[in-house]
Amino acid sequence: MNDTFSDNHQIGIxxxxxELINTDFYGEVNAMCWYRHLDGDFKEIVSKLQLKENITEVSAEDLLALQLSEKGNTAREIILTDLQLLAEFGALPSLNLLKNYERDEEFDFISTDVYSYHVDRSPIGTDTFxxxxxxxxxxxxPNDQxxxxxxxxxxxxKLRELHDGPEDEFDNFLKEYFFDLHYQAKPxxxxxNLGLGHLWRLAVDHPAQKVLPCVHRAPVENEGEYRLLLIC
Structure with a gap:
């Protein structure tokens, strides 16, 4: 067990x-981790997939079409099982081959892309996997950090200058452009780091949520390396 996870009051293991889908968030716990050591050669899968755009969605059919070694096939079976488990749960999982996300360069004083710490929001009760x-x-x-x-x-x-409208509409302006979802790490x-192979469930901001939403960010990609990410 990774001590970073087991010692972290934010994380449930x-x-x-x-257990991942049925264990409630509570107190400070707003990230649930199905802790796994996965066998299989995921690098082989990445090397044989075709990147069509910076973010390319990979279907089950795309995976099944790959000619893989025994270890590559083991990795493929793990991914297909994860997709099936989430779909049967009622989620809409997406497997992405990722070169990079689009950067938000519109404003020099605030970033609202996924590389910025942020929380997810939904009008209905849901979680991010x-x-x-x-x-x-x-x-x-952790939210207190x-x-x-x-x-x-x-x-x-600067946001008030950008808004340039009635004070009673300022909060709606912040929500409309998602400024309120973004966070800055304290000193x-x-x-x-969420590591490789673990399946995570993160709390989302929605009306029925009993805990604070999980603050998270996408990593800066390693030079010359794609990511293979399941998300929903």
Whole structure:
């Protein structure tokens, strides 16, 4: 067991998919981890997939069409099983071969792309699931180690200038453009890297949620290396 996970009050550790989907978040725990050591050669799968765009969705049919070694086939079976488990649960999993995400360069004082610490929001009760099979993995951050960017005085001041409208519409403006979803790590913050092979369930901001949403970010990709990521 990774001590970084077991010692982290933000993370709950489970050992089956059933536990992953049925264990409630509570207190500070807003990230649930199905902790796994996966066999198989995921690098082989990445090397044989075709990147069509910076983010290419890979179907089950794409995976099944690959000619793979025994270890590559083991990795493929793991991915197909994960996709099936999530689909049967009612989620809509997507397997992505990823070169990089689009960067948000519109404003120099605030970033709203996925490389920025952020939370997910949904109008209905749902969670975010993700697993990195290959490449750089995402980070999460305890909520008390992050500050909402719109609460930082100099950023809020520039957002008010950008809004240039009635004060009573400012909060709606922040939500409309997703500014309120983004966070900045506090000095001495200690992010946790989610690692490879573990299937994670992260709390989302929605009306029925009993815990704070999980603050997370996409990693900067390793030079010359694609990521293979399951997300929904």
């Amino acid at each position: 489970v050992s089956t998919f059933s 993700l697993c990195t099979y290959y490449g750089a993995a995402s980070d999460i951050l 992050a500050v909402q960017k719109i609460q930082i005085p100099e950023i809020q001041e 001495n913050a200690r992010p946790t």
